Amino acid sequence: MLEDLLIARGEPLVLAGAGALTGLVFGWAAQRSRFCLRAATAEVAGGLFGPKLAIWLVAFFAAMALTQLGVAAGLFDVSSTRQLAAEGSVSGALIGGLMFGVGMILARGCASRLLVLSATGNLRALITGLVVTLVAQASYTGLLAPAREWVSALWTVPGGAGRNLSDTLGLTAPGAAFLAGVALLAVVGFAARRKLSAGVILGAGVVGAAVAMGWALTATIAASSFEIVPVSSVTFTGPATDTLMALVTQRSVVLSFGIGLVPGVFVGAAAAALAFGEWKLERFGADTPMERYLVGAVLMGFGAMLAGGCAVGAGVSGGAVFSTTAFLAVFAMWIGAMTTVRVMALMSRRQAQTV
Numbered sequence: 001m002l003e004d005l006l007i008a009r010g011e012p013l014v015l016a017g018a019g020a021l022t023g024l025v026f027g028w029a030a031q032r033s034r035f036c037l038r039a040a041t042a043e044v045a046g047g048l049f050g051p052k053l054a055i056w057l058v059a060f061f062a063a064m065a066l067t068q069l070g071v072a073a074g075l076f077d078v079s080s081t082r083q084l085a086a087e088g089s090v091s092g093a094l095i096g097g098l099m100f101g102v103g104m105i106l107a108r109g110c111a112s113r114l115l116v117l118s119a120t121g122n123l124r125a126l127i128t129g130l131v132v133t134l135v136a137q138a139s140y141t142g143l144l145a146p147a148r149e150w151v152s153a154l155w156t157v158p159g160g161a162g163r164n165l166s167d168t169l170g171l172t173a174p175g176a177a178f179l180a181g182v183a184l185l186a187v188v189g190f191a192a193r194r195k196l197s198a199g200v201i202l203g204a205g206v207v208g209a210a211v212a213m214g215w216a217l218t219a220t221i222a223a224s225s226f227e228i229v230p231v232s233s234v235t236f237t238g239p240a241t242d243t244l245m246a247l248v249t250q251r252s253v254v255l256s257f258g259i260g261l262v263p264g265v266f267v268g269a270a271a272a273a274l275a276f277g278e279w280k281l282e283r284f285g286a287d288t289p290m291e292r293y294l295v296g297a298v299l300m301g302f303g304a305m306l307a308g309g310c311a312v313g314a315g316v317s318g319g320a321v322f323s324t325t326a327f328l329a330v331f332a333m334w335i336g337a338m339t340t341v342r343v344m345a346l347m348s349r350r351q352a353q354t355v
Contacts, residue, residue, distance in 0.1 A: 026211075030207050038113060044338060046345075093329040100307055311330070
């Protein structure tokens with residue numbers, strides 16, 4: 001049936017449809033659950049292991065458990081993904097992750113959160129997200145590309161077993177699925193103890209399920225296609241850049257999974273906000289200075305291209321397939337974000353004492 005659909009409609013349209021469907025699920029669930037890495041890191045930096053951390057952990061381990069379960073069951077194969085098969089950059093993951101972590105605190109949201117918030121009427125998030133996208137493009141093919149390439153080349157690892165954490169740990173796919181499933185059950189219990197409602201916990205789980213869904217759909221299409229189809233999942237910096245550049249530089253849009261994903265997330269999040277009466281316009285104000293958001297956007301745009309993706313792309317999607325550099329990137333994001341929260345709190349206290 002899938003082969004017939006690919007023949008009738010072509011790989012680009014089918015991939016875009018898969019991306020749009022994945023995005024709709026992710027956008028709705030992310031808006032309802034308030035899934036946000038920035039919020040989780042800020043909470044932990046303040047010494048609290050609370051509900052925001054629980055939401056992020058449920059999404060992370062749901063993505064990992066469901067992805068590894070699909071691989072273990074032989075439903076799809078993720079070994080050809082760029083997070084595993086291509087050469088990786090340890091220096092890019094660490095330095096880019098640190099930059100991204102600092103940036104998302106300054107901008108009050110990572111790339112995925114900015115997209116979700118912009119769909120709910122937040123103009124701060126919309127403008128900040130556009131700057132992230134422009135800087136990411138400049139880092140990929142423009143003025144900042146040489147700097148990105150230099151940093152990335154400082155410490156690289158070959159693709160294959162050297163970049164697969166499950167191989168390094170000696171884990172089979174069933175073993176990885178079992179451990180991730182146990183971790184998921186543990187964090188669901190943790191979330192329940194933090195008084196999160198069943199709906200919020202389910203929403204966080206669906207965020208992770210959307211990541212697994214992306215891997216499953218693209219891997220299945222790739223296995224059935226006569227053309228070379230990249231196996232990918234939910235990530236935002238690259239697809240957002242592709243979407244923006246397609247709209248402003250091309251007369252016709254070249255369809256792909258990422259091109260479908262970004263508008264899908266936007267529509268899903270907007271629909272959820274409208275359905276629950278949470279859509280409202282929000283602008284920059286005295287307590288939300290634009291310059292801080294713009295600095296954060298620049299750091300995130302460059303950092304994401306160094307790290308191999310955003311907090312979801314490098315962190316959750318990459319973590320779900322046990323990419324070593326993805327784990328390093330998300331670790332660096334946590335360190336950069338928590339350090340920034342504490343430095344900003346210290347500066348705020350000193351400023352208050354001098355007034």
